[in-house]
Each structure stands twice: as structure tokens, then as C-alpha cells.
Amino acid sequence: MILIDIAALLIGYLLGSIPFGLILTRLAGTQDLRSIGSGNIGATNVLRTGRKGLAAATLLGDALKGTVAVLIAGAFGGPEAAMLAALGAFLGHLFPVWLKFKGGKGVAVYIGVLLGLFWPGAIVFCVLWLATAFTARYSSLSALVAAFITPIFLWWFGHLQMASLFAILTLLLFWMHRDNIKRLMAGTEGKIGEKK
Secondary structure (H helix, E strand, C coil), X not given: CHHHHHHHHHHHHHHHCCCHHHHHHHHCCCCCHHHCCCCCCCHHXXXXXXXXXXXXXXXXXXXXXXXXXXXXXXXXXXXXXXXXXXXXXXXXXXXXXXXCCCCCCCHHHHHHHHHHHCHHHHHHHHHHHHHHHHHHCCHHHHHHHHHHHHHHHHHHCCCHHHHHHHHHHHHHHHHHCHHHHHHHHHCCCCCCCCCC
């Protein structure tokens, strides 16, 4: 079982490390994604290229790599392996070995692994994100609110191990958004649809 768990974590990490934003923008002939906007490889920064289709494809690719990692590990190793794959995929996206450990902020992968482990949780996350985005118009705040509530939701419904896992992922997600949090507190964070 230890070997299966290690394999699950490794497979999750390798799948999570696939930089869909960078790959898709290069194939589309845009400039290096890391040289524009936040320099991030996620869908939000891809959107800054003006290519909404590429941003949507990046979001989908980043989410599904998490889902696929969870489903593969779960099929071969059971629930514990699936959760380890989820952790691996999330860490792989944040710290991809191919990009000198400089990756994305993890929102899409968070949704993807949640979808693979407990799909109602993914729906709750998305509803919370949309509700916060509609009222506050901050993408980063929407992700932070949804991620903060997700482990509580999982705990409330008796998924204690999963709640613990997503508490860890939430802490990592908050860390990756630390600059956004500073800007939110200073009132300088850009709003959804705002042109700078």
C-alpha cells in the first residue's frame, strides 16, 4: 500500500505539473505567458492575452488534470490513494518541476480534484465563487471565499479526511494569493471586467 500511495502522489504531481496555459498560448502563437500580466500560467493570466477561448481551455485543462489524477489513483488504490493524488496534482500545479517550480495559483486544480473526490463539493465551490464574483467583482476574493468554506462544507457532511485535505489545499491557495490579499486589503485589487 505504501508503494501505491507513493505512486499516486507522484502520478498526481506529474499530471498537475502539465502547464496547460503555457502550452496552449505557445501553440496559439501568443507571447510568453510569463512575460505578461501577473506572469502566472493560469487561466486568469491567459485571459489577459485577450483570447477568451484559450483562457477557457486552460481552465478546463487545469481542472481536468486534477480530476484525472484522482480518478486514476482511486481506481487502482482506493480513496486514500485518490486523496494523495489530489494533493500531488495541486502541488504539481503550484510548483511544476518543468518550470523551475513556478506555477499557477491552484483554483482550477482545486475545483478539479474536488470534482473527482466529491462532486457536490465542486458545485458548492463554483456557486460560492459565482455569488461572490457577482456581488464583489473580485476574482481572487471569490476563490478565497469558496476555498475557505469548502473544508467546512466537507466536514459538515462527515467527510473528515477530505475536509483535512482541503484545509491544507486552502492554506496553500491562500499562500499563493498572498499578493492578491494585500491588494484587496489596500483596495488596489483589479475587479472582474476592469480595464487597466
